[in-house]
Amino acid sequence: MSTVNKAELIKEISGVNPLKCMKCGKCSASCPSFNEMDIKPHQFVSYVVNGDIEALVNSASLTKCLSCFACIERCPRDVKPAKLIDAARQLVIRQKGETMLSPNEIPELLDPETPQQLLVSAFRRYRR
């Protein structure tokens, strides 16, 4: 898949129009995992706009985002960076040809450093 297509796919999955962003930074200001992230929430938008999806997909932010939705809640332009990162995750999942994780596999994969909230959030979002 070309980078252009991936960027389009991210927009489609997330339902977000990144061009609405006015670069105010309120997402990064709200983010509880800001310091853990290599690509900061307000930067997600420009990565999608510029089509640099590879970097986004490989970034630590993918796992560090807690899906707490503070940025979605507070974004004044309705851009919702968390939805973008979420779409990037979906992209990874779909690439691997898997759409779900069996609960039995989890203990093995579990990193003790992983925040609780991320786990809860992941279950909330990916169970089918």
Next chain:
Amino acid sequence: MPINKEFKPKIVAFCCNWCSYAGADLAGSSRLAYPADVKIIKVPCSCRVNPMFILRAFEKGADGVIMCGCHPGDCHYSTGNYYARRRMTLLFSMLDYMGVENGRTRVEWVSAAEGVKFSTTMNEFVEKIYSLGENVRLGDLRCKK
């Protein structure tokens, strides 16, 4: 939705001068496209639209008629659209009662600021008319046969 390429619907849109016609102008200056099947007739107010005009359009082969006016409460003449609302409600109800598909008639309140709404409304309406197909129930049957 399968679109019949042969079918070019005729759609008459009555727009009040103050809000909806200006809304259509705004849609134009914002380059918000909607199908060319829609032709707009300017009236001073939605209350100028006589049911006769709507029936006449159907008689002459229109496939859909839409009336747009200022939002209730915003009428340039203060009360015109309130009367229009009652008139059109009763007329549409009667057409429905007589077996005319109720998607062929529509009233939408579009302000001068709602170019986007004007365009989306027209797109929806045209799509609806395409899905209903040609207006065989109301047109001049004998001439067409």
Next chain:
Amino acid sequence: MQKIVERAKELLADGTVNRVLGWKKGDMCFNPEPAFFETAEDLDENFVYGGFCGANLSKYMIDASKLEGKTLVLLKPCDTYSFNQLINEHRVDREKAYIIGVGCKGKLNIETIKQSGVKGILNITENGDMLNIETLYGNTEMKYSDALLERCHVCKGKEHKIYDELIGESQDTSDRERFAEVEKIEKMSPEEKFAFFQKELSKCIRCNACRNVCPACSCRKCVFDSTKFDSSQKANTDSFEEKMFHIIRAFHVAGRCTDCGECSRVCPQGIPLHLFNRKFIKDINEFYGEYQAGADVDAKGPLTEYTFGDCEPSIVKERG
């Protein structure tokens, strides 16, 4: 009937009224027609009042209001609604009318009698609850209540809404749901509805009887006769025109129609025209609150009024 004639003669004699508006005998017992009477002799000779006097006389008062002096007009309970509506629209002059509210126990429909299989009717006489029918083929009888006009089955009541004096007893003959027929059509599929009206309306010969008899359809010149809408009167040239005519006719009287049923009574083709008017009445009642045209002389009428919270036209779609 005799009481009415006596009183009419008195009022003519003492100069209270210059003429009497009533019904005169027709060529058959079942077709009396509206007429003006100016002398006692004329009254004695030609006046009639009976089960077949269904004609609503209020519309004739438009012309009578322009004549010299007062006119004695005989109104049945349901006719008084029409008269009130005409006062509301400044079409008749209350001062020019002397109203005798006449008793009514429901009016008869000759078509109903004929449809029951009775042929060659010579004479029909009322006998209490029964009708004695003389025919070429012998005598028969029928219950009075079985021969009523459609409108009498949905009678508005025995109360006269306006009168100067009352003569005779009235009774409420309603025994059907007023909107039952309308509801039945509303429940049909669009195809069935269309087929129903197509069938009924294709019978229309544009004789204009419905329009000419209607007390609400009283324009000096109908839009279908004038050049104002490029719709001047002519025979229907296409299948749509009769629909347009009947929709517009009903629309023009919407909120003004008292549901007197004259349109259906006079239609020579037997089109149930009241179904249009009654649909508007039903909608008005549902959307804007109960309204009976002619019940209140000072009412503004539902189509010349509004409230901020009126339903949107899309209700037609939502209601399904």
Next chain:
Amino acid sequence: MQRIGVFVCHCGSNIAATVDVKKVVEMVKTEPGVIHAEDYQYMCSEAGQAKIIEAVKEHKLNGLVVCSCSPRMHEATFRKCAERAGINPYMVEIANIREHCSWIHKDMDEATEKAVILARAAIAKVNLNAPLQAGESGVVKRALVIGGGIAGIQTALDIADAGFPVDIVEKEPSIGGRMSQLDKTFPTLDCSACILTPKMVEAAAHPNITIHTYSEVENVSGFVGNFTVEIRKKARSIDMDKCTGCGLCQEKCPMKKTPSEFNRGLGNRSAIYTPFAQAIPNVPVIDRNACLKFKTGKCGICSTVCAAGAIDYTQVDTMVTEKYGAIVVATGFDMIKLDKYDEYAYSQSKDVITSLELERVMNAAGPTKGHLERLSDGKAPKEIVFIQCVGSRCADGRGKGYCSKICCMYTAKHAMLIRDKYPDVNVTVFYIDVRTPGKNFDEFYRRAVENYGVNYVKGQVGKVIPQPDGKLLVQGVDLIDNKQILKEADMVVLAAAIEPNPDVRKIATMLTASIDNDNFLTEAHAKLRPVESPTAGIFLSGVCQGPKDIPETVAQAGAAAVKAIGLLAKDKLMTNPCTAKSDELLCNGCSKCANVCPYGAISYEVKEINDHGIRETRRVAQVNNALCQGCGACTVACPSGAMDLQGFSNRQIIAEVDAICR
């Protein structure tokens, strides 16, 4: 049959790029009534108009169809052009082939076909057009200004100086408006009261100005040049003629714990009060909801102490009815409510305040006598954080979509004033953009940074967290450094968005003036008629039309005044000739039309009619052309078709329908 000329405009490439104008010309030539058709680059230009005039002369045309931009743009131009060519201006129809065609369609064939149909509809209509003559109506030489803030005061002064009487209606007990609440004004930092109060005094003393304070417009009828307005003067409970403004009543009033609206609820006032010391008129009002006398019947201290005997508890609202030729709306603005912005802790901490509240705090007559202090504990703050764009530029439905325009500048002002007076206080401003278009505005902002050391941080604040020790933890971001910032502040100031005064919608409805979704009044033309409402005779002054600072407001107030003066200076106005007209021969006299007329323009006359030889006395409808605005409600209410609308007649509209459905 008319002799019609069709003129198709290219509008440069605006139309010609998508519509084959030559083909349109060819196609319409065969339409009934069309004698001549041509196209031109710019029909509205002088050269284009000259072509029209030439064609009228050459072909003896009596009707024109111009296929061009929206009639809202150039209908008036082409009507004037027709007049110059010697034909009636109402014999012109516009086919809108730009906004309704070329601009929205991409396919050339499709757009051309539609343009031809639109032209045909216009031609069909012109075939039925009749020359119309505009009537005349008089002008009442008096203006009404709704709102007594700086916009209203300036407009009133300008109109009054031109020699016309003006009434100001202000709903508060004093004129002065928002500006009277401000401490200093940018970019010069002069004291707001010092420049406003002289204007207030001037307005009060002006022989041509009448001020109705504590009053509201209750009803408006009529039309341009001749409005009738009912004004409710709310019961002040004070005899304005007797009151000397000594202030003793306020001093003695026992009910001193009522939140002061003027101080944005940060301080208290008495139940009998003037909003502020320099109030005009300097006559208090009794707040009947707060007054002990009105609540319990016991008290009456103010009446006892008033030497002038001015207190009158029995006063009731009075109605004043006055006629005006022009009405200026100057209803101003308020700050938005911040209840949807929980993240800034506005409702949780007294030390999170709006900028307008800060104005009161900084003002010497304010609740803290001008000392900068925390409202929670009265301590002097050491760290102050300003947050920009709170509720402005929001597309998420919580705030306003527009930029409030004034916040960047007033925040720079606040920051500068604080740093000037309290150099030990650190000031941080979180901004998205700093917008400083205006004379000396950017210099002002740079001064705040360069000379006063205000710390501007590009980024937003995500959250303000009140701490147990009373401090406020501000979590923001510095987008330039790409760092999240956690900062302990003593005070947080929110630059809340401004919104039009909520009452304006009610007023706009009364005036039938159009208003947008944000409650700003719409101007007749966004660029060319910015101080007029589309409703004739209504003018817009100040923030009711859009966000503005003081210099802009004053400029617009002057412009609105000039427009109003231009109207009042006329002796006669030409009326809209597209009015309803009743055919006496068809009229039933049923009153349906009069029932729906919003202007009371229809009356009934009993007169003798000659109906094709039959002479009869009939009751027939008469339309007052000066009152009729041409909406057409009556035409549909009329069952017989006797009532018709000139310029939009039944036959004309039907001809258009037929042409489109052909």
